[in-house]
Amino acid sequence: MIExxxxxxxxxxxxxxxxxxxxxxxxxxxxxxxxxILLGLLLFLTxxxxxxxxxxxxxxxxxxxxxxxxxxxxxxxxxxxxFTKGIMGTMIGPNAALPALIIGSxxxxxxxxxxxxxxxxxxxxxxxxxxxxRTSTIIFKVLLPxxxxxxxxxxxxxxxxxxxxxxxxxxxxxxGLGNYAHQYGFVRGNNxxxxxxxxxxxIIVFIIQFIGDFITKRLDKR
Amino acid sequence: MISLNNVTKxxxxxxxxxxxxxxxxxxIKEGEIFGIIGYSGAGKSTLVRMFNxxxxxxKGTITIDGKEISKIRGAELxxxxxxxxxxxxxxxxxxxxxxRDNISFPLEIAGVxxxxxxxxxxxLIKLVGLEGREDAYPSQLSGGQKQRVGIARAxxxxxxxxxxxxxxxxxxxxxTDSILDLLLxxxxxxxxxIILITHEMHVIRKxxxxxxxxxxxxxxxxxxVMEIFKNPKTDITKRFVQQITDExxxxxxxxxxxxxxxxxxxxxxxxxxxxAEQPIxxxxxxxxxxxxxxxxxxxxxxxxxxxGTLLIQLVGDTEHIDKAIEQLKKQQVGVEVISxx
Numbered sequence: 001m002i003e004x005x006x007x008x009x010x011x012x013x014x015x016x017x018x019x020x021x022x023x024x025x026x027x028x029x030x031x032x033x034x035x036x037i038l039l040g041l042l043l044f045l046t047x048x049x050x051x052x053x054x055x056x057x058x059x060x061x062x063x064x065x066x067x068x069x070x071x072x073x074x075x076x077x078x079x080x081x082x083f084t085k086g087i088m089g090t091m092i093g094p095n096a097a098l099p100a101l102i103i104g105s106x107x108x109x110x111x112x113x114x115x116x117x118x119x120x121x122x123x124x125x126x127x128x129x130x131x132x133x134r135t136s137t138i139i140f141k142v143l144l145p146x147x148x149x150x151x152x153x154x155x156x157x158x159x160x161x162x163x164x165x166x167x168x169x170x171x172x173x174x175x176g177l178g179n180y181a182h183q184y185g186f187v188r189g190n191n192x193x194x195x196x197x198x199x200x201x202x203i204i205v206f207i208i209q210f211i212g213d214f215i216t217k218r219l220d221k222r
Numbered sequence: 223m224i225s226l227n228n229v230t231k232x233x234x235x236x237x238x239x240x241x242x243x244x245x246x247x248x249x250i251k252e253g254e255i256f257g258i259i260g261y262s263g264a265g266k267s268t269l270v271r272m273f274n275x276x277x278x279x280x281k282g283t284i285t286i287d288g289k290e291i292s293k294i295r296g297a298e299l300x301x302x303x304x305x306x307x308x309x310x311x312x313x314x315x316x317x318x319x320x321x322r323d324n325i326s327f328p329l330e331i332a333g334v335x336x337x338x339x340x341x342x343x344x345x346l347i348k349l350v351g352l353e354g355r356e357d358a359y360p361s362q363l364s365g366g367q368k369q370r371v372g373i374a375r376a377x378x379x380x381x382x383x384x385x386x387x388x389x390x391x392x393x394x395x396x397x398t399d400s401i402l403d404l405l406l407x408x409x410x411x412x413x414x415x416i417i418l419i420t421h422e423m424h425v426i427r428k429x430x431x432x433x434x435x436x437x438x439x440x441x442x443x444x445x446x447v448m449e450i451f452k453n454p455k456t457d458i459t460k461r462f463v464q465q466i467t468d469e470x471x472x473x474x475x476x477x478x479x480x481x482x483x484x485x486x487x488x489x490x491x492x493x494x495x496x497x498a499e500q501p502i503x504x505x506x507x508x509x510x511x512x513x514x515x516x517x518x519x520x521x522x523x524x525x526x527x528x529x530g531t532l533l534i535q536l537v538g539d540t541e542h543i544d545k546a547i548e549q550l551k552k553q554q555v556g557v558e559v560i561s562x563x
Contacts, residue, residue, distance in 0.1 A: 121314065123310060123312055123314035124314045124315070124316055126276060126310075126314065127308070127310060127314035127315075128327075128331075129276060129303075130274050130276060130303060130306070130308040130385075131303060131304065131308075131327065131328040131331050131375075131379075132299075132300035132301060132302075132303035132304040132328075132331055132332070133300070133331045134300060137330075137331055141327070141330070142316065145316070145318040145319075146316060146317065146318050148318065219318075221317055221318060221359040221360075221361060222317045222361055
């Protein structure tokens with residue numbers, strides 16, 4: 001049936017490109033999660049009235065985050081070419097897309113982590129301080145667990161945006177379903193391939209949304 | 223046990239300096255339930271937060287059990303805080319943890335090993351009467367149950383002092399009483415020193431031994447609770463005492479009576495301790511040829527004795543009424559003739 005509707009789709013190629021999309025999304029998501037939590041925590045803790053209140057550091061981090069969030073992703077890839085070449089040794093293929101994907105999305109995620117942390121009840125932080133908790137305990141046993149639903153739903157939103165970014169990266173040489181839809185579909189005039197690639201991306205997005213919503217719901221005991 | 227020496231806290235705000243706590247001097251004995259009462263903005267919250275170093279005094283010192291809380295920092299302060307429990311108006315439980323895990327949290331902070339932690343948590347759950355709710359999340363509990371978790375959590379590390387920051391203000395009257403009974407019970411069983419701040423005289427009446435009245439950052443009066451009821455010195459203290467003794471509608475009714483009956487006099491009697499048990503009224507009727515109309519009576523129990531008020535109307539000719547009032551004044555009762563406003 002697939003062959004009848006999509007005569008030009010080669011399944012081997014398709015699976016290879018799907019794998020590349022999942023690979024780029026998955027690996028960069030791990031790094032985005034780590035950097036996003038770190039930056040989000042720093043943004044939160046150095047903000048006014050918090051444990052590490054420091055106007056200057058807060059301003060610096062906020063400036064970096066805002067700048068990288070503001071640069072359009074396509075331009076960011078181009079700007080990062082020398083950097084990418086330096087650390088990945090190449091500027092094509094899925095691995096070459098990783099630095100841009102991570103640097104482009106981590107600041108976005110950091111903001112969402114910060115928003116989640118700000119929603120943690122101040123009284124609960126104070127209660128932990130009154131019990132004699134050290135800052136690391138407050139971070140790992142109060143701040144992160146209490147904002148976990150926001151952290152996970154933020155990661156879901158980021159992952160979905162990331163699938164979109166991999167498609168953009170694909171068009172300029174990173175592989176993945178975006179590359180498939182563009183190079184094998186659009187460039188060769190095979191509209192069925194473009195459509196097939198699009199459907200695959202949509203399915204991936206829906207699955208991510210479903211998993212994210214499910215976990216968020218399970219975590220939220222409020 | 224606890225001594226506050228000339229404690230002052232000044233906050234810098236955009237509109238200038240605000241003195242939240244002004245030169246407070248208090249000594250609290252071991253095993254005492256010490257109340258601090260004041261309206262919102264009186265500085266009582268700021269004061270109580272200085273007991274465990276959540277705020278630092280601008281001037282003065284706070285010493286608990288020989289340790290100068292207002293001076294120590296870092297690890298030493300954290301260690302000291304583990305020996306000072308605190309409960310809050312809005313409970314401040316972690317919603318992400320069950321009842322059991324919430325109570326376990328201070329034990330984790332103190333580095334108690336897992337097996338011991340488990341045992342202690344079971345003890346505490348029994349102590350506060352939450353058996354069967356161990357695996358519930360805070361969102362599944364009522365306000366009173368949440369405060370019980372708060373109390374269990376505050377007691378986990380066997381503190382010497384328990385700070386209560388408006389601990390019953392978010393609860394209904396019945397739940398308030400059950401929480402106060404629990405605090406009383408804990409005070410008796412463990413000899414724990416309890417400092418509670420509130421704006422409700424009812425709370426003070428029910429469990430405190432002594433009370434400090436705060437207004438505009440200053441402690442205007444410190445005395446045993448009975449003493450405060452018997453002999454309130456400042457206007458604000460009188461207002462707090464009236465929260466319990468005079469209900470508003472009674473005073474309205476009295477005004478109405480005063481307008482209606484120009485003859486006779488309305489007298490308010492206050493009884494303290496044993497005088498509440500003497501047959502003062504029947505003696506008055508026997509000895510003076512007047513009749514007595516009882517308008518309202520109330521008796522309240524404090525930790526150290528009972529305190530009662532009685533509103534009566536004396537009817538008869540002026541001469542006899544004056545004599546009756548004279549006779550009352552000779553007794554161990556407070557006499558106040560209420561007149562038109």
